[in-house]
Every structure is written in C-alpha cells, then in structure tokens.
Amino acid sequence: MLFGRNKTSGVEWLLVGLGNPGDKYDNTRHNxxxxxxxxxxxxxxxPVQKLKYRSLTQTVELGGAKVLLMKPITYMNLSGEAVGEAARFFKIPADHVxxxxxxxxxxxxKLRIRKGGSAGGHNGLKSIIQHLxxxxxPRVKIGVGEKPHPDYDMADWVLGKFAGEDLKTITQAIQRAGKAAECYIHDGPDQAMNRFNG
Structure with a gap:
C-alpha cells in the first residue's frame, strides 16, 4: 500500500541530514x-541549494528510487517542522523518511542503522518524532564519540569540531553513511544493518 503517494512528483523517500545552518557550525559533531x-x-x-520546505533540497535518483535530499535550515531543535512539511506535501509515510x-x-x-526508536536525547530526532x-x-546514526568527562557541557561537545585522527575517521564515516542510506533505500533495512552496523 503506497498511502496514496503523490504520483506526479514521484518523490518516494526523504533523506534528511540533520545539522545547524551557518558557517560557524560547519565540521561540528552536531552537523x-x-x-x-x-x-x-x-x-x-x-547542488543541494533549492530552498523548499524550510530546507535546502535537491531531488536525486538514489538506490533506484526518487529521493528528496534535505538539509533543514530551521536549526536542529525545529528540524521536524521542515521534515513534517515535506512528508505531508509528498505524502511520504514515516518509514520512507x-x-x-x-x-x-x-x-x-561507528554507524548504527535503526528502523525506529526513541530520540535518545537528540533534539533533532525529538522534533521529527513530534511532527511525524x-x-x-529509519535513521543512520553517525558516532561522534562521548563527551570527555561527565561535567563537560553537552552543547559545547556537540558544537565542537573534529580534529586529528577523529577528523580522518569521521570523514570516512560520512562517506559510508551515504552508502548506508543508499543500501537502505535499495535493499531494505535488514541488508543495510548487516552491512553497515559495525
């Protein structure tokens, strides 16, 4: 059942990257x-630069499907506003977001693919859960490491930038995350989890 999906647009999936807009957030853990x-x-x-649904967007063919790439520009804790708007417009069911x-x-x-689940304290995911x-x-979680000690401020940690070995490691993980998303869309969750949950 396709949930009466909007055939004219043909978009079958939303692929949403979470982050905060603005140069100062580039290369931070949260982005x-x-x-x-x-x-x-x-x-x-x-280019991902068409401004629609409060996001920078581009429609692409990925994993044999028509996919809308999205970077919400609402700031992280309001990401759901953008995602909800696009999902409603294209009549995309949650399992295709x-x-x-x-x-x-x-x-x-480290990557972890999940078919669903709680926000785990992540404000972007919390907002998407609220709006969907x-x-x-589904989500592809990209490990950014735990904060160095319990008293360290979480906001400072996630808004900090990668350096040294971590930068090399995360650069490879970011490439693998895109491949994991493509595999999820093309081959389904079980295949993607088997290949990329390491």
Missing amino acids: VGFAAIDQLAEELRV LVLSDDVSLPVG GTDQF
Whole structure:
C-alpha cells in the first residue's frame, strides 16, 4: 500500500541530514548529518541549494528510487517542522523518511542503522518524532564519540569540531553513511544493518 503517494512528483523517500545552518557550525559533531548529505551530493554531482520546505533540497535518483535530499535550515531543535512539511506535501509515510544524525553514545565513526526508536536525547530526532507523530522512521546514526568527562557541557561537545585522527575517521564515516542510506533505500533495512552496523 503506497498511502496514496503523490504520483506526479514521484518523490518516494526523504533523506534528511540533520545539522545547524551557518558557517560557524560547519565540521561540528552536531552537523555530520549535513556533511553526509553534502558528500552524497558531491558524488552525485548535484547542488543541494533549492530552498523548499524550510530546507535546502535537491531531488536525486538514489538506490533506484526518487529521493528528496534535505538539509533543514530551521536549526536542529525545529528540524521536524521542515521534515513534517515535506512528508505531508509528498505524502511520504514515516518509514520512507530516512534521517542521518550524530550520536554521542557511539564511538567516533561507528554507524548504527535503526528502523525506529526513541530520540535518545537528540533534539533533532525529538522534533521529527513530534511532527511525524511517530518514532517509527529509519535513521543512520553517525558516532561522534562521548563527551570527555561527565561535567563537560553537552552543547559545547556537540558544537565542537573534529580534529586529528577523529577528523580522518569521521570523514570516512560520512562517506559510508551515504552508502548506508543508499543500501537502505535499495535493499531494505535488514541488508543495510548487516552491512553497515559495525
């Protein structure tokens, strides 16, 4: 059942990278979702710069499907406003809204694919759950490492930038995240989890 999907547009999936807009957030831990979308766009040789649904967007063919790449420009904690708007417009069911986000509970560069689940304290995911009305949407979580000690401010940690070995590791992980998303769309969750949850 296609949930009466909007045939004219043909968009079948939303692939959403989470982050904060603005140069000062580039290369921060919280922006690895944006970075993964940028990396994918570079490989596909398309710009992600059409301003629609409160996001920078581009429609691409990925994994044999028509996919709208999205970078919400609402700031992280309001990401759901952009995602909800696009999902309603294209009549995309939640299980076809694939979100790329940072995860502080995973070691730097480790990927974890999930079919759904709680926000785990992530404000971007929390906002998307709120606006889609369900937590059953897939995500590729990109490990950015835990904060160095318990007293360290979480906001300072996620808004900090990668350096040294971590930068190399995360650069590779960002490339793999795009491939994981493509695999999820083309081969389904089980295949993607088997290949990329390492």
